[in-house]
Amino acid sequence: MEWFIQLGKGLGAFFFNPLLYLGLLFAVYLGYIRVKRERKNFTIRVKDGWFEFRTYIKKGWLLGLIFSIVAFLIGFMIPLAYVFTLTVVTVILSIFLKPGALSAAYTFGISFFIILAIEYSGIELPILQGILDQVTKEVIPGAALLTGFLLLIEGNLINKSASQHTSPKLVRSKRGLRVGIHESKRLWLIPMLVLIPSNALSIPIDFWPIVPTASGGFTFLFVPFWLGFGAQIRSQHPERGVRVIGKQVTILGTIVTFISAVGFWYPIASIVAVGIAIIGRILISVVYYVKDDAQIFYFSRGNQGIVVLDIIPGSPADKMGLQIGDVIRTVNGVQVQTTQQYYEALQLNRAYCKLEVIDDQGENRLVNRALYEGEHHELGVITFEMDSKWEKKDIS
Template sequence: MVETWLVEFLKGTGKFFLHPVLYYLVFLAGILGVMRVKRERKNFHIRAEDAYFELRQLFPMGLVIGLVLSIITVAVGITVPFAAILLIAGFTLIWSLTTNIRLMSPAYTLGAAFFGIILIAQNNWSIPFFSSIDDKVYPSLIVIQGLLLVAEGILIFKNGSKGSSPKLAKSKRGQIVGVHEVRRLWMVPLFLLIPGDALHLPFDWWPVFHLGAKEFSLFFVPFAIGFHQQIKGMLPKESIHLHGRRVIILGVLITLLSAAGYWYPLMSIGVAAFAVVGRELLALFAYLKDDSMTAYFSKKNNGLMIIGIIPGSPAGKMGLQVGEIISKVNGVLVRDEQTFYEALQKNRAHCKLEVFDTNGEIRFVQRALYEGDHHELGVLFVQDDRKFDDLKNVN
């Protein structure tokens, strides 16, 4: 028995590297990184994170969460037909072509696959791999949808604010303001039981969410999670953490409700619709709340607002944070970038800053400057005298 499971585990893992979604996500993450760097250079003449940043975020945390969820799905015995895997992959591709990365959330990809399976089954369409689908597949897909929504919320909360990208935009009053944008892709792989001929039922009660089959195979399936949020009214970390918590709550609720669909299959339809509508409402509420707020990153009378810190720069090593205001440099009051850089030149070997933190309290920061250090400290500011033809209305 153990040898059979080990062989099937290795075979299932091998199939992971044959799944086209894996390579498609790598390609998309690379494209997102290149687009972000191009925009940052246009706004600030320098990029914050490098072009590979989005690619580095694609795997690590998603793999850990995926392995934890895999233990749950296999232990409970959540089974899905191979046709569902094909549909999910298809809708992942379709929604990505809209260029709205947020639509690659499992709420939309699994939701669309769920209703697609219902449509095919109800109309008895003759399509390869879809001939054996019945109503027992309904609760299985929604349980997975709920678990992946929990994973999405955790990823947003833990990883979403990391490396959020600063950008400049025009308000309705024509002023240049700063916003932070996150366009992120994660991959969460799950081990799933697919009807096959490798694994026999070890217990009478297992699998709980079955399809009527008596033998199964293991598949290691990559699921995409897309996230997009633009923040102008508050600190990006606070806004994204709040959004992540809400998605986690939605995912837990969907998971609990989806279990009832095993006894009442029709309930799965309502839960699937609730997942799609609920995820859309969370995105809408986040947008409306942010839209109603005044711009957080705008020109201040008491100094220069920091909208971005270049990783590895002197500013990063000095502990400067996004949202803080630099009031004095080497004893000189600064209200614009020109004064800031002139004050830095007063002492090329040492830098002393007076900073208002995000709570409005004053702190002092100083550091010796060395040859090879970033000549501008690595700080990005919002200045209203910059002109960009591509700035969009964000208020």
């Protein structure tokens, strides 16, 4: 019963952590700039402005709980100084307002090496010396293993969350043509329980609940970790492109986790694991960008019809089963190759619409649906025009 009481106290303290609320503001900001850009490009937003806020709140809880249980069963501890440093590093990196900079490899990895440098350099920081004195060779492997765990969570979230509901965007190709890309920017809250050596809290936080053990005791600490992701997908279907990155991050997290586990017996393995995490995550981003940039744009004008850049949720196009990457070949029996032709063909029958569509696998299909008053007059299809008026206006 005492353990449950202490867990409850630890959970209550979670809500006093400033990272929790700074993350809320960051997520709202991401939604704001996305909606502003989409309205500028397409005069309408695809998802509402609170989408990133809901993603931040909801998506990371289950994975945080699962890995908290694993961490508790393993029983590894991390120094309080590491948690404190991680908070500071996270806040500093968030100043750039780039969620991609908040990968676990960067926030956890940089914090790890800062603590390592303080431990082995003998630097003394009077205000924080009480918690820095608790950094030992025995607890540093726990920080490395935590980096691996969070990379595994990051890979899973990229694969299942960041790949969904990516945002369309208009850019210029190298030849000056108007083309579409998709970008994904996410911030996730990962609530995790970590074990802190009990004596680490004796100076700064005397009131914290302590769980006694034979080895001296530990305390529960619930921490609102952040994970961030940012990527632009040019040459692939956006869902597949993001999933490629997610799979690579998961593989990296697996490697880092296994090597960091060895660090409990051979401390040098902890340093190697975190180094691999940072370098590996950089390489994943750089290599994907270089390969993606070298290929042709996935969303570019073709001779077959109108390319579907995105679909507004709940619109007629959504209910008809149109998908990102589909090409609308005919509308009400009329072949279309420009958005002007597409809009004119829709007006031929305002009560019913029949489309011939080519999916991204090259397969043809017919979709049709009755149209009702008040529904989106363009079916809710997000595309891009290729006309001389736009070109002249944009270039000037």
